[in-house]
Amino acid sequence: MRGIRGAVATFAFVLSVVGVVRAADAPAGPPPEAWRDVDPENLVLIDNKYGQIAIELAPWAAPEHVKRFKALVRAHFYDGLSFYRVIDGFVAQFGIGEGTAATAARPITPEVKAAWPALKAEFELPITTTPKYSALGSPDLFVTEPGHIDGFPVGRDPQTHTQWMVNCYGTIGFARDEDADTAATEVYVVIGQAPHREDRNISMIGRVIAGMQYLQKLERGDPAVESGVIQDAARQDKITRAVIAADLPAGERPHYQVIRTESPTFAQQREERRVLTNPWFHHHPPEVLDLCLMPVAVRKL
C-alpha cells in the first residue's frame, strides 16, 4: 500500500476522531451542500500558550448551560483562569476551581457566587423537533440508540423519549457537585476514552472542533491527589483568552464548516466505515460502528 513499509501504511485509511477531511477517503470530496457553516454565535475560541481551541456549542442539548457559558465568556470570566484539574486519559477541567488548591491564593467572593448561581440540570431533553437527527445503527454497551445531531454524538432512549449528548473524545460539559442542580461555572473537556458512565449525568454544551492537541499538552494533575487538581498553581496552564467568534471583527473570525450528519454524504461515510473493504484488514472486524470513533469531518476555510 503506497510502498511504504511499516510506516504510513498502518491505519492509513483511518481518520482521526476530531478529524479533517482526507483526500483518500473522498477522492472527489463531499459536495458543497454537505457542509454546514459553524454559526459564529456558537463558536467559542479558547487560547492557551500552546495554541487555539475551537469549540462549537449545541444550544439544543442544554440551552440554559450554553447561555451561561456564553455569558461567562462575554464577561471575560475565564480570561486568566486555569486548567486546574487535568487527568490524563480522562478530562481537562477549567474555571475557578472553587475551594481547591487552584484558588488557595484567590478565594471566591460572594459577589462571584451571586452573579453565577447554580443552574437546573439539563442532562437529557425530550425528543421534539429534531429533523437533523441521524441514526448510527449500532447500539453499544451504553447507548440503545446512538446517532448524531449537527455533528454532535447523541443518545436516545425510546422508553423515556429523551435524547442527550454523549461523552466522547472532545465533548464538553458542566462539572457539578453531587446534587444534580449545582453546575455554575466549571467546565470540562473529555481528553481520553469516552466516559460513557457519565452520560445523562452531565449538562453537555458542545464539542471541540479544532485544537484538541493544545489541550493534550496541558500539565497534568495526579489523580491520587485532590482528584487531579494540580496543587502547584504555578504549574497550571492558563487560559489566555476566551472569546465568542461573533464578537470578533468579521475579518478575524475563523470560518469553520462541519459535515452535515443528516446528509447523504455522511450516510455514505458511515457505510464505508461500517463495512470495510480495505485489504489492510486481514481480520475483518464486525460490521458495526462505535459512536465515538465515527469521524465527523471539520474544515477551516
Place this chain on the structure above:
Amino acid sequence: MRGIRGAVATFAFVLSVVGVVRAADAPAGPPPEAWRDVDPENLVLIDNKYGQIAIELAPWAAPEHVKRFKALVRAHFYDGLSFYRVIDGFVAQFGIGEGTAATAARPITPEVKAAWPALKAEFELPITTTPKYSALGSPDLFVTEPGHIDGFPVGRDPQTHTQWMVNCYGTIGFARDEDADTAATEVYVVIGQAPHREDRNISMIGRVIAGMQYLQKLERGDPAVESGVIQDAARQDKITRAVIAADLPAGERPHYQVIRTESPTFAQQREERRVLTNPWFHHHPPEVLDLCLMPVAVRKL
C-alpha cells in the same frame, strides 16, 4: 460531596485509565499480595524532552515481536529517532519512518533493512496455558470475550480458540504494510479512543504503564498530509533514549508494580465499577464494563 461545588466533585470517583491508586477507591489499599512486580526485562523506558514513558512488554502476546523490540532497543536503534507520525486522538508512531518525509534527509540503508527483516504476523495466538486470564464479563461491540492477562486488555474468541491484546488507550503494537508479515521496526502507541477495528490485525507488544502525558505533548501531524507524518523534520519530537530497565544499574531501575488482574482484589474493583453506588450518578448507567475504561492500577515504589 466534599463540599466542593462544581470542581473536584465531578467524576471524583473515576480513575484515569492508565491510572494510579486513589485512596478514595480503596481506603485500606490493596493487600501486598495483590501487586505484581514488573520484570525489569520487560520494562522499557523511553525518554523524550517532556519526560519518561514506561512500557511493560507482554511476551505472551507476540513473542517474536517483543524479542525484536528488545533487540532494537538494545542496539540503540531508536535513540535519536522521531515520533514522526502523530495523529491526535489516534496514534503516536516512532521509528525510522521509512520512505516518508521523516527520513528524506536520512535514507534507510540496505544494511539496516537486512539487519531487521520483516517478521511473521502474531495477530492472535492459541489459548493455551493462561492461568492468569480473568474475564471482564461484558461483551462489547467488538470483543465477544473481553478480559485481562497480567493487566493487559485481552480479547478471546471461543470459535477460533485464540486470544489477542486489544487496542486500548496506551497499548503498543508494530506498524505494518498491507501484507500481514511486514512489520520490522516501526511501533505505535494508541493515544485516543480505542481503535478496536484494528484488533487482531496488529502484533501487539505491550502497554504504557506511566508517562502517557509525555506522549500527549508530542507535536502532531496533519492526518490529511501523508497520513499524519510530520513533514517538517525539525518539528518532530525525538526519542532521547530508549533503554531496558534490566540494563540499568540496579540502583537506577524504577520499580513498578501492577495490580494482579487475576486477584480477588481486582475482581472486587471490577464489581465496584460495574455496579455503581456513588450517589453522584442520578442516571444509573447500565451495569456493564468497557474493557478500555477498566483501570488497572500501577504504582511506582
